[in-house]
Amino acid sequence: MQTVVLIAGEHYPIPAEELFASFGCGTTGGWLLGATCDAVRPGATVSASIPLGSDSADVVLLGRISSCVPGSKITITHDQPWRGRIHLRFTNEPGGSRLRVSAELDDAGLAWWMEQRGWNTTAVADPGTHRVGLLTSKTGPGAIFAVTCEYLARLAVEQINADGGITGCRVELVIHDDATDSGRAALEARRMVQSGCRAIIASVTSASFEAVRRTVATAGLPLIHPVLNEGGRGEPNVFRWGERPFAQMRAAAPSLTREGTGPNWFHIGNDYSWSHGAHRAATQVIEEDGGSLLRYAFTPLGTTDFAPLIDKIRASDASRVLSSLVGADEVSFERQLWQSGLRERCSVLSLVLEDSTRERIGAPAANGIWTAFGYFNTLDSQSNHDLTRRYRDTYGRWAPPISSFSEAVYEAILLYASAARAEDDILRSLRRVTADLPRGHVSVNGPQVMRQRIHVGQAAGDGYHLAEQ
CATH class of the missing domain: 3.40.50.2300 (Response regulator)
Incomplete structure (x- = not known):
């Protein structure tokens, strides 16, 4: 994998220390891309706007401050729309200061940029692979909770392949961005079907999921909505799981x-x-x-x-x-x-x-x-401890926390693999699959209901206090 470094700079008529202090105020006085954050310290969450060009709306980048030197340097490790780092360096010069910004763009980031311009970067599946699609929201309002869905999906595929794949085939994960937009969701779902995906896991809003259902349900492949949703019915290959x-x-x-x-x-x-x-x-x-x-x-x-x-x-x-x-x-x-x-x-x-x-x-x-x-990352079970350890070992301390949305994607891929290994009729197997997972015991009752325990939490500090039930 290769990484491209993009560099830009701009002069400001104020001292570097003052420019640094304005970081996170959400205006161009704060920095080039209008970043917002509550505190300039390691671990603080940051959002910033990335201009895609005069004919496109800005895209919100989500990350954290991973290091900083007061008055001179800030490093942001970001997860959306791609994984990378942005370095900001503040230096004094005659008449004010200069802010230099360098951003890393790896293969995944370059593919994302190309897709925003209309390119389909997904190649046709190799004969020896079992391709599974993940449709999620790398951009738009839903991007806040999408990044861990992608990370947990990758962990699930890694686990399945370590166990021999599906009927001897290596599982390949294909990820597309619906931009929290139903029209875009339908387009990306068609692309996943055309590229040979045998199932689509749709971690998207209900509006996007319904657009996907109307577009690809007739293809017959399993279409799974694993996250919180209001319910509803559909074709025999449509599965609505998640909390209600x-x-x-x-x-x-x-x-x-x-x-x-x-x-x-x-x-x-x-x-x-x-x-x-x-x-x-x-x-x-x-x-x-x-x-x-x-x-x-x-x-x-x-x-x-x-x-x-x-x-x-x-x-x-x-x-x-x-x-x-x-x-x-x-x-x-x-x-x-x-x-x-x-x-x-x-x-x-x-x-x-x-x-x-x-x-x-x-x-x-x-x-x-x-x-x-149905899931909080503080649940005290060995399965959950193992998952959170694997997650941090793989994605590091600055990756966003696992949530019910992302754990649901993880379990959906594992349940799909279990059903695909069990018998030729995957849809029939998916209607009755059960498992003990990080959220506890779950069982599917038909295509529309997943039985699970619901926990109640109250936000406190950097997590939740779970209520007695």
Whole structure:
């Protein structure tokens, strides 16, 4: 693998120390690409905008500060849209200072750039390989939780190949980016089918998954949606696993009751099938518990300003807020809600507060938010300890934490491999496969239901406190 280093520089009419201190403010005064972060220290999360050209929207790069020298140097290790490092060097010169930026672009990064320009970089599968596709969101609002999905998928494939592959064939993982866009998802799914993928694992929003289903379900290959979703039916080869909002609400309700806030709810979500289905299920649980839904609001994916909706929450008598916002939208909403002071009055249950989203919100703003998933990376089992150790050994200390979304991708690939090894009729085998995995024992009951235990967690510091159940 070869790495290309891209270098750029710019002059600023302020001293290097002052320019360094402005890093992370989110404007061009901070640095060339408008980076944002809460603190300039190793481990702090960073996002930045990468301009793709005059005819394309900027792409958000996600990473962490891996090292820094106050006043002179910052190194960012990033995972999305590709894995690499960016070095920033601040030096004084006549009339101000100069910021030099060098970025690493490896083979995977170059392939990603080419795909953004319309090139299909996936070659036809070799006869001796068993190709599995992973469709995920390397860009767009869903990118926050996508990187660990890719990493866990690679670990699963590595494990399968170490065990002999599938019927003597080496498994090859093909990864495509849906950009958190349903139209792009359909295009990339067609490309995966054309390249010889025998199954597609779709770690994407429900909107993207439905577009993929309409596009490739007739191809007959297994199409698996392993992450949190609102459910639904489809063709015999379509599998919707993952947590369901009714189970999340039912599991979390006792913890919110013990917290002592009133029973009046305000719902907020993104305006597509996931949030609509989630809030219908949530309303049923609220009514069964004697609560009241005062108001609800749905916003487009990609919303960044939630001030008008926060004003509506303030004007209501709501004491509990349910959020089904996704990725970057959830980050913006929770930070703004915390800054508004309403968190002193309202308990918050977030259905999509997986670990990478919690990290991007930041500890102060995320502290106290409730969520419910089938997996937390603090689960005390040997299987989970082994997975987290392998993950850190492979991807290092700066890789984002494993979450229910990424562990679900890991288990989906393992379950698919188990079914493919078991018998010729993979679809029939997938409908009844069971396993003991890092999240515990899971069993598939038909194509639409995966039975699993739901755990309830409350964000605290750099992780979660799991509630007694």
